[in-house]
Amino acid sequence: MAYLGGKATSSQHIIKILNNKIFNGMPYIEPFVGYAHILRRITGKSSYKASDSNTLLMVLLKHIQKSKEHLSVSADEYKLLRSHPEIDPLKAAYAAFTYSYNGKYFAGYTGNSRSLISRPRNYPAERKRYYNKLHDNETFSSCTLKTGSYKMYTPENTRNSLIYCDPPYAGTAEYKNSFNSDGLWNWVRSMSSSPANNFVFVSEYSAPEDFVCVAQQTKHQSIAGRGATRKREEIVFVHKSLVHTPEIAAVRQDLTSNKSYSCNKTRKNSNKN
Ligand SMILES: C[S@@+](CC[C@H](N)C(=O)[O-])C[C@H]1O[C@@H](n2cnc3c(N)ncnc32)[C@H](O)[C@@H]1O
Numbered sequence: 001m002a003y004l005g006g007k008a009t010s011s012q013h014i015i016k017i018l019n020n021k022i023f024n025g026m027p028y029i030e031p032f033v034g035y036a037h038i039l040r041r042i043t044g045k046s047s048y049k050a051s052d053s054n055t056l057l058m059v060l061l062k063h064i065q066k067s068k069e070h071l072s073v074s075a076d077e078y079k080l081l082r083s084h085p086e087i088d089p090l091k092a093a094y095a096a097f098t099y100s101y102n103g104k105y106f107a108g109y110t111g112n113s114r115s116l117i118s119r120p121r122n123y124p125a126e127r128k129r130y131y132n133k134l135h136d137n138e139t140f141s142s143c144t145l146k147t148g149s150y151k152m153y154t155p156e157n158t159r160n161s162l163i164y165c166d167p168p169y170a171g172t173a174e175y176k177n178s179f180n181s182d183g184l185w186n187w188v189r190s191m192s193s194s195p196a197n198n199f200v201f202v203s204e205y206s207a208p209e210d211f212v213c214v215a216q217q218t219k220h221q222s223i224a225g226r227g228a229t230r231k232r233e234e235i236v237f238v239h240k241s242l243v244h245t246p247e248i249a250a251v252r253q254d255l256t257s258n259k260s261y262s263c264n265k266t267r268k269n270s271n272k273n
Pocket of ligand 1: 148168
């Protein structure tokens, strides 16, 4: 099931970087955890912390960590919870994601689909099966989950850790004007340099000039219209100050065996800092 940035598929290059044995035993932090498609595949770290600014998403993830009992939401309840999530935050979380079109936050009710042209699908049931898989996942179940902005991690409280960021892509429709990408790049600069000395990897389509591609993969995104897709190059960036470390050298060495992850395709920079 692919949603919230589609990391359910085509993310093997990211996993290969984060699970490189050079990072074994480090604390792992994921500040934009979404549905934990990356987090659940991370292994070998000393501890796991994940967070997201979406309050209902974190209500859902914390519930999945504790339980395999899932809630059902009717179309009428959906309408009510969309405007009054405070009535029942857990049910509102199921409405917002499990019962929403494409798993996107209150993007329209989806129950059982009864398509005349294709096999009927029960999206909420598929999602609940994924939640059970997450519940059983060792990394997810041992992870400390928090609600809040990525800014809760600072150079004072977070050092010598491996950090993976999968932020809202700059300029995407749902986050237009609400996510400050420049602010994120400034935060990555401060978290990557001394005294914080974290290894921070960021997935984006483009980055400022002082960031360097470590791996790149072509993504086929669906766009409006039946079956239509477009190709985009999704890049994993690090700050240039890390490029000459043995860790990034090891990551790059490991990736050279797979040419489809190479960074030699056209590079676009979003802004000049
Ligand atoms: C592209 S999605 C992450 C997808 C995730 N990798 C997955 O496996 O599903 C981006 C996430 O960033 C979260 N987000 C948006 N603004 C944020 C902020 N300022 N701080 C932390 N999380 C934020 C959104 O709620 C969303 O879950």
